[in-house]
Amino acid sequence: MTRLLGALPGVPVIRFLKRLLFSLVPLLLLLVLLELLLWGLGLGKSAELSLSRGFDPRALYLAPAEDGSGAWTTRIYGETREELVIPPRGERLRVLLLGGSNTQGFPAWLLEELLNADGHEPGYEVVNLGRSGYGSERVAILLDQALPALRPDLVVIYTGHNEFRENAFADELLDAWSSPALKSITDSLQGLRTVTLVSDMLRPSAPTGVAETPEDRQRRRDQSYEHHTWEQTQLYWAAYEHNLRRMVAATREAGAEVLISTVVSNFLTPPAGTRLAPALGEERRSQVASLVRRAGGLLPEEIWERLPLGNNTRPTDWGMNLRSATEAERVQLAEQNGIPQPPTLRPLLGALADPPATAGMLAESIAGAHWTDPRLWVDSVKSVVSAIDALHRRDFDDAQRGRIGKAIEVLEEADALAPHEPLVLFPLGIARLLSGDDDALAVTTLREAMRYDRSPRHGTDLSNEIVERIAADLEVPLFDAALTFEERSPNRLIGYEIMLDTCHLHPGARVVLMQDLKHAIDALGVRRDD
Numbered sequence: 031m032t033r034l035l036g037a038l039p040g041v042p043v044i045r046f047l048k049r050l051l052f053s054l055v056p057l058l059l060l061l062v063l064l065e066l067l068l069w070g071l072g073l074g075k076s077a078e079l080s081l082s083r084g085f086d087p088r089a090l091y092l093a094p095a096e097d098g099s100g101a102w103t104t105r106i107y108g109e110t111r112e113e114l115v116i117p118p119r120g121e122r123l124r125v126l127l128l129g130g131s132n133t134q135g136f137p138a139w140l141l142e143e144l145l146n147a148d149g150h151e152p153g154y155e156v157v158n159l160g161r162s163g164y165g166s167e168r169v170a171i172l173l174d175q176a177l178p179a180l181r182p183d184l185v186v187i188y189t190g191h192n193e194f195r196e197n198a199f200a201d202e203l204l205d206a207w208s209s210p211a212l213k214s215i216t217d218s219l220q221g222l223r224t225v226t227l228v229s230d231m232l233r234p235s236a237p238t239g240v241a242e243t244p245e246d247r248q249r250r251r252d253q254s255y256e257h258h259t260w261e262q263t264q265l266y267w268a269a270y271e272h273n274l275r276r277m278v279a280a281t282r283e284a285g286a287e288v289l290i291s292t293v294v295s296n297f298l299t300p301p302a303g304t305r306l307a308p309a310l311g312e313e314r315r316s317q318v319a320s321l322v323r324r325a326g327g328l329l330p331e332e333i334w335e336r337l338p339l340g341n342n343t344r345p346t347d348w349g350m351n352l353r354s355a356t357e358a359e360r361v362q363l364a365e366q367n368g369i370p371q372p373p374t375l376r377p378l379l380g381a382l383a384d385p386p387a388t389a390g391m392l393a394e395s396i397a398g399a400h401w402t403d404p405r406l407w408v409d410s411v412k413s414v415v416s417a418i419d420a421l422h423r424r425d426f427d428d429a430q431r432g433r434i435g436k437a438i439e440v441l442e443e444a445d446a447l448a449p450h451e452p453l454v455l456f457p458l459g460i461a462r463l464l465s466g467d468d469d470a471l472a473v474t475t476l477r478e479a480m481r482y483d484r485s486p487r488h489g490t491d492l493s494n495e496i497v498e499r500i501a502a503d504l505e506v507p508l509f510d511a512a513l514t515f516e517e518r519s520p521n522r523l524i525g526y527e528i529m530l531d532t533c534h535l536h537p538g539a540r541v542v543l544m545q546d547l548k549h550a551i552d553a554l555g556v557r558r559d560d
Contacts, residue, residue, distance in 0.1 A: 087171045092179045102179050106161050106172065114157070119181050122153040123556055126182035126286075128169050128277075129189040132293070132534060133160025135345075136188075137544060144548040152558075154551075157182070165192035166273035173277050177284040184556045185281045186547070188511070190293040190489035190497070191533040193270050194303065258304060258484040260450075271496045278504055287556055292497050292512040293489035294543075296529035297476045298418065298460075300338050301452040303485035310448055318454060321444035325457055328437035329464065330430060336417035337460065343414055343531045349406020350393050350530070350537075364405035367412065375399060375527050376422055381545060382518040382528060385538040393537045400528050400538030418526045424466050437461045455479035469521045476523070488533040509550040511543060 095101035100118035107113055125145070127133050138158035145154040157180060159172060169189050176182070274290065281288040306315045326334050349355075355363070377383065387397040396403055407415075426434065441458040448454055459475035462468060480490045494512050501508035516522040528539035535543060 087174065090175075091172055092175050094179075104159065106159070114159075116157055116180060120155070122155045123183040123558060124180065125154055125156045125184045125186060125551065125556075126176060126180060127156065127158045127160055127186050127188070128173055128176075129160045129187065130164045130169075130192045131160065131162035132191060133158065133188045134162055135534065135540065136160060137540060140541065141544045141547060144544060145551060148552075160188075163192060163195065165189065165195065166270050166277075170273045170277050170280075174280060177280060177286065181284075182286050183558055184287045184289060184551065184554065185277075186289045186291065186509070186551075187274070187277060188291045188293060189274075190270065190493040191295070191487070193266050193493070194485050195487060259308060260482075260484060263484045267492055267496060270493060271500065274496065274500050275504070278500065278506055285559075287507075287554060289507045289509050289550060289554065290497055290501060291509040291547075292494040293533065294512050294515045294524060294529075294535060295480065295488040295490065296525060296532050297473065297480065297523055298337070298421075298525045298529075299488070299532040300456045301479060301483045301486070302338075302342075303487055304452065304483060306453055307448065307451060307484070310451075314447055318444050318448045318451065321440050321447070322454060322457060325437040325440040325444070325461065328433040328440070329457070329461060330420065330426065330434075333417045333420050333464070334457075334460070336413040337421070343411055345530045345534050347408045347411045348530055348536075349402045352406045355406065360403060360405045367405070367407060367409060374419070374423075376520045376525070378520070378527055379518040381542045382515070382539065385541070388537050388541055395537040400536035401530075402537060415526065421460070421463065422525075424464060426464070431465070434461055434464050438465060450478070450482045452479045452483045455482065463523075469523075473521050473523045507550070507554055509547060511546065514546055515539075515543075 091104065091106045092102050093105055095103055095115065102116045104114045104116070125141070127136055127138060127141075136158060138156040142154055142156040145156070159176060161168070161172070164172070166189050169187070173185065177185075278288050278290065306318055310318065345351075349363075352359075352363075382400070384398060385395070385400055388395045394403060395401055438458065438461045441454060441461055444454045445451070445458060455475055456479040459472050459479055462472035462475055465472075477491055480486065480488070481492055483490065489512075498508065498510075500506060512524075515524055515528065519525070519527070528536055530536055
């Protein structure tokens with residue numbers, strides 16, 4: 031640098047450096063004064079999520095309350111909802127819930143109420159740090175910060191649905207920000223009130239141009255995962271196991287107890303983020319695809335053409351965001367959507383049977399069902415529910431049954447050409463379920479379709495087996511939520527009676543899950559030694 035400057039005619043090096051220094055000092059002083067002024071006025075405080083979106087362990091996702099009370103405030107939700115203010119730890123035993131959107135939707139207030147209903151001293155408080163989209167990597171980072179800050183007595187970990195979505199999101203961030211170093215710099219700058227205020231001023235008040243839809247964004251994220259090999263898929267599950275083991279070790283090192291849970295998934299949502307295995311070769315892939323299309327044409331149209339929509343339903347499609355709608359608004363929505371009365375449900379067993387209506391902070395469900403008021407549903411949900419109703423009624427004539435049998439033969443031929451191929455196993459499982467000849471075999475086939483999905487959007491038997499293995503290896507208490515819900519479902523088939531989509535539970539089913547979780551926590555006998 032010195033040689034370069036020295037080579038410039040008429041520019042003495044020392045004079046140049048002095049001018050540069052004298053130019054920067056006023057700018058730095060001005061920045062400090064602006065920061066102090068904004069701090070005094072209470073302006074420019076950043077409440078937005080770090081640009082790293084939870085992937086940077088150096089970013090602060092829990093911050094001490096500014097009033098010096100000893101409380102903590104989360105910095106993980108951004109603009110989508112209010113951040114949590116967590117009071118200083120008191121006498122009550124603190125239970126920390128960690129995971130993705132499922133955990134975020136757990137009614138923590140209800141779990142706390144259930145735990146305290148028996149009157150055991152010193153009582154419980156429940157803190158929910160679930161965050162939509164978080165997989166085990168970001169859950170582990172958040173836990174590392176939460177352990178010393180919140181000092182929980184028990185950590186409950188319910189994660190496993192987002193492992194492949196989270197990695198797609200991480201890759202997207204790296205594409206958007208050319209290097210981890212650049213992301214780190216922008217995260218640091220975002221902590222300045224001046225930068226935050228200018229950013230807010232420059233942000234457009236409404237989207238301009240043609241906005242990218244959520245479906246477009248998800249399709250873009252999934253493109254690089256469509257052609258995963260089975261070996262690549264195993265790397266994701268290995269990372270999941272590593273993260274879980276690390277969380278267990280960190281929690282125990284902090285002196286807290288840990289409870290790990292299997293996750294509940296919908297067996298009736300098709301593989302969506304994958305394509306036929308590259309290892310099959312072009313010719314065999316073409317043969318298999320042709321057979322699957324042929325079988326699809328043999329299956330009842332009202333079921334096969336509508337059922338794949340189930341993978342695209344979202345909680346909001348069921349009216350989860352409209353729980354405060356007035357009766358008049360519900361009537362108007364019913365007229366717009368043309369939603370019929372709910373179909374006859376398969377009779378669930380045990381605690382899932384005949385649920386009461388739920389309301390309030392949990393979102394509403396109707397009596398005798400776990401789902402929301404059907405008048406709030408959109409058309410895509412109506413199509414899915416209609417298909418599921420027909421799937422379980424199996425009200426077919428002889429000609430239709432003959433075509434279903436032929437579809438099974440065609441798909442079994444495809445299965446012989448492409449063993450363990452989820453895009454073959456799923457329609458084969460549906461066809462076997464439609465035939466009614468062997469429901470146990472049909473459910474096994476659907477579970478295999480989930481298991482061998484190379485880019486799943488939910489937990490599978492593989493992820494739950496990892497949880498079970500860790501529980502056995504490390505002698506960790508296990509909350510087997512998946513098994514509990516399977517045992518209460520006809521033919522052990524978890525379906526839309528309790529599921530909103532691939533992995534989210536209907537409101538009523540969340541109540542049952544909290545009841546189950548309460549019993550699991552009671553069995554631990556959590557105590558505080560300090």
